């Protein structure tokens with residue numbers, strides 16, 4: 001003699017079945033959407049050039065090629081779909097990311113872990129409240145009149161006693177090429193060292 005299951009057991013079983021069905025379906029479509037958005041098989045001009053390294057024929061390094069693409073882009077922004085990367089030189093985008101909606105662009109756990117040994121839990125390697133607290137501290141510290149005055153004196157002295165002498169010297173040698181990018185990079189590095197420690201590193 002067969003015993004029919006009570007109604008509440010049937011309802012419970014149906015509910016569990018529907019719950020697992022929707023959970024599995026939702027997870028599956030989420031994963032599908034994630035991979036579709038990654039465009040791992042994208043064959044646009046930029047991705048194709050990246051995959052085949054055809055850019056090597058015209059440019060010495062990746063940065064030069066990216067700079068060329070950014071110059072050509074009307075929005076000053078390019079996408080490397082297969083890497084999931086977006087590169088921008090548009091000031092409005094940069095302001096949006098680092099000021100207006102900064103919270104939308106966390107560095108993330110991967111970035112923090114990779115640079116953890118070098119940057120620790122400092123302002124350049126944290127997100128959220130920890131970042132906000134350190135930013136306020138840095139702003140108070142670096143915005144003071146005494147620090148700005150100190151930096152102004154050091155930068156002025158560096159310009160007067162070193163940078164202008166170097167440029168004068170280069171101007172007297174018309175046949176020699178002066179790498180201004182290298183000069184300004186060294187100038188910035190020297191100033192940062194002197195403002196922080198009072199010393200300039202000499203290699």
Ligand SMILES: [Zn+2]
Nearest residue numbers: 042044047081
């Ligand atoms: Zn692409």
